[in-house]
Every structure is written in C-alpha cells, then in structure tokens.
Amino acid sequence: MRIGFKGEDIRERLFLATGMMPELAVVPFISMVVNNAFFTAQRLGIFTLLERGPQTAEAVAEQAQADEHAVQVLLEALTGFGYLQRRDGTFELSRAMRKSLSGRSAEMARSMLEFAPDVARKFETLDEAVKTGDVADFHFNPVNADQWGHYLTFLKQSAGRPTKAIVDKIELENPRRMLDIAGGPAMYSIAFCERYSELESVILDLPESAREGEEEIKKAGFENRISYVVGDIFTTDWGTDYDLALLSNMLHCFKVDDCRTIIKHAYEALNAGGTMIVNEPGFPGKDEQIDTFAAFTSLLYFTVTGGRTHPTPSIETWLKEAGFEGVKRQKGGNQVQVIGRKPK
Numbered sequence: 638m639r640i641g642f643k644g645e646d647i648r649e650r651l652f653l654a655t656g657m658m659p660e661l662a663v664v665p666f667i668s669m670v671v672n673n674a675f676f677t678a679q680r681l682g683i684f685t686l687l688e689r690g691p692q693t694a695e696a697v698a699e700q701a702q703a704d705e706h707a708v709q710v711l712l713e714a715l716t717g718f719g720y721l722q723r724r725d726g727t728f729e730l731s732r733a734m735r736k737s738l739s740g741r742s743a744e745m746a747r748s749m750l751e752f753a754p755d756v757a758r759k760f761e762t763l764d765e766a767v768k769t770g771d772v773a774d775f776h777f778n779p780v781n782a783d784q785w786g787h788y789l790t791f792l793k794q795s796a797g798r799p800t801k802a803i804v805d806k807i808e809l810e811n812p813r814r815m816l817d818i819a820g821g822p823a824m825y826s827i828a829f830c831e832r833y834s835e836l837e838s839v840i841l842d843l844p845e846s847a848r849e850g851e852e853e854i855k856k857a858g859f860e861n862r863i864s865y866v867v868g869d870i871f872t873t874d875w876g877t878d879y880d881l882a883l884l885s886n887m888l889h890c891f892k893v894d895d896c897r898t899i900i901k902h903a904y905e906a907l908n909a910g911g912t913m914i915v916n917e918p919g920f921p922g923k924d925e926q927i928d929t930f931a932a933f934t935s936l937l938y939f940t941v942t943g944g945r946t947h948p949t950p951s952i953e954t955w956l957k958e959a960g961f962e963g964v965k966r967q968k969g970g971n972q973v974q975v976i977g978r979k980p981k
C-alpha cells in the first residue's frame with residue numbers, strides 16, 4: 638500500500654511524472670482537505686442522512702442543524718472527492734461510497750467511518766505529544782461519549798480475519814486454561830474456545846471492553862467457559878495455572894519498559910510448557926525498509942495511547958529475556974505472531 642496521487646487527466650499525470658507537481662508536498666495539503674471534509678460530514682451525520690436517499694443542500698442543512706451555504710460548499714467538495722454525486726439539484730452517496738457501505742466489507746467500512754473522526758481529534762494534539770512525549774491514553778481519556786462504542790465496534794470488525802489466521806495456524810496441545818491479556822470484546826477467546834472444546838479463558842480488560850465482551854460471550858454460548866477480570870492490567874491479579882497466554886494488539890499501547898514487565902508477568906502466570914503468543918502488526922528491525930502500513934499503525938498507536946508498533950525483533954528479544962524458549966514468528970493476516978514456550 639502506498640499513498641499517492643494518480644492524476645485525473647493526462648496533464649496532471651504529466652505534471653506528476655515530471656515533478657512539476659511535487660507529489661510529497663501536494664499529498665498532505667490536498668488530503669488534509671479531503672480528510673476534514675470526510676470527518677466533518679461524518680460527525681454531522683451527513684452520510685447517514687444521504688444514505689436514506691437524494692436530498693438538497695437546504696434539506697441536509699436543516700436536518701444537520703447547520704448553515705445552508707456551508708453545507709452546500711461541503712457537499713460539493715465531497716462530490717468532487719468521490720464520496721457523493723449530484724443530480725437535479727440533489728446530493729446522494731456516490732456509487733463507490735454505496736458499494737463500500739454495502740459490499741463484502743461493509744461492516745468494516747462503517748466501523749472505520751465512525752471511528753476515524755474520533756481518532757482525528759487525537760491527531761489535533763500530535764504537535765504537543767511529539768514535543769513532550771506525553772499522550773493522554775484514549776482508553777482512559779476518551780475524546781467524546783461515543784468513542785468507546787465506535788472503538789469496540791471497530792475492534793470486533795478488525796478481529797475477524799486475524800483471529801482465524803491465528804487460531805487455525807497455531808497448533809496447541811489441548812490447552813485447558815487461557816489468559817487473554819487485554820482481550821477486548823472477547824473475539825480471540827471465543828475463537829480459541831470454539832477450536833479447543835476443553836478450553837476456559839480468563840480475559841483481563843477495562844470495564845468498557847468487558848461489558849461489550851460479555852454480550853459477545855453470551856451470544857456465543859460460552860458464559861461457563863469465558864470470564865473477565867475487570868480493571869487495569871497493572872493493578873489486577875492475573876492468577877496463575879494457564880497453558881496459553883495471548884497478548885494481542887496490546888503491546889502497542891505501551892512503551893518498552895511496560896512491554897517487558899507485561900511479558901515477564903505473563904511468563905509467571907503460565908504453567909511450565911505453556912505457550913505465549915504475541916500478536917501485533919509487523920514492524921521492521923533497524924535499517925530495514927518501513928512500509929506504509931507499519932508507519933501508519935505506529936504513529937496511530939502513539940497518537941492515541943503513547944505507545945507504538947514495536948519492531949518485531951524487539952518483541953522476540955523480550956520473550957527470550959523473560960525466559961521463553963523456541964521463540965519464532967509467523968505471519969497471519971496482516972499481523973505477525975511471535976510465539977514462545979515456557980520451559981517444561
């Protein structure tokens with residue numbers, strides 16, 4: 638994946654190819670306007686209004702309780718950017734937008750549409766965060782009352798394929814007890830319990846994730862096999878006697894020292910011979926090429942939590958330091974799993 642402009646006509650393509658249009662300077666400027674048009678439309682509920690059918694700018698302004706002139710400008714801009722189309726003085730969702738919201742990945746697209754404007758609020762404070770290194774972790778300082786709902790829907794949507802990739806690809810010898818550290822709305826615990834019929838799982842997480850996860854556990858019929866320990870992982874009791882510990886998409890919420898502490902803690906909670914799985918987006922080691930997806934995830938995680946996507950080789954080192962043996966990595970979905978065993 639690479640972000641860039643293709644050029645809408647031959648003239649623009651020529652300008653880009655010859656460098657007369659300096660792409661790396663133009664991309665942030667134009668995409669800033671596109672992004673903000675998108676976020677404002679979503680926050681004002683304009684996409685939802687237009688999903689019901691074509692409407693005039695006047696009607697949209699009235700329902701969104703907004704200024705008619707400003708709404709007209711915004712709707713025209715969204716038309717130019719490909720989100721809307723106009724016909725007979727009305728605006729409606731473009732074919733591409735309707736396809737995104739009704740195709741195979743519709744739920745994923747909707748969850749991004751809802752969650753991205755919340756994340757954008759955090760990016761407004763990036764200058765200060767980079768200067769000071771301090772970020773108000775959005776798990777403890779939500780940007781608005783809806784953030785948790787949007788975030789949890791997004792987590793459930795994005796868990797789908799990776800859970801399958803992990804559960805199907807990693808062979809375990811009938812684990813009995815699993816510790817799902819910051820297990821979110823239970824998607825991974827449910828997938829593991831579906832695969833291993835004797836497995837019980839304990840999920841550590843904050844109250845908001847636990848409330849949502851308990852609904853998912855009920856739907857899956859696993860109330861007797863999956864339970865939560867609710868609270869901050871740094872102050873709750875994790876228990877012991879686990880055969881499997883999963884750390885999925887949570888190291889990126891923390892800085893290096895906390896990551897080492899969490900991995901050591903997981904090592905102590907596991908039985909001899911137990912398996913540790915760390916699941917994170919991949920990030921290259923020093924001097925290797927950083928691709929767009931790795932760059933995207935890392936700055937995103939820093940901006941919302943203060944952490945980052947840690948280099949995969951660092952995660953391998955932390956597991957070895959904690960005492961895990963046979964440490965190896967595999968790729969599943971667009972993420973990487975680092976796996977280690979506590980010696981028998």
Ligand SMILES: C[S@@+](CC[C@H](N)C(=O)[O-])C[C@H]1O[C@@H](n2cnc3c(N)ncnc32)[C@H](O)[C@@H]1O
Pocket residue numbers: 776792796818819820821822825841842843846868869870871884885886887890
């Ligand atoms: C990105 S989500 C990962 C959820 C799930 N493991 C997955 O892979 O989809 C991070 C989770 O960590 C939880 N979390 C963040 N900080 C935490 C803390 N200090 N204590 C407990 N849970 C925490 C959040 O509530 C959230 O459910």
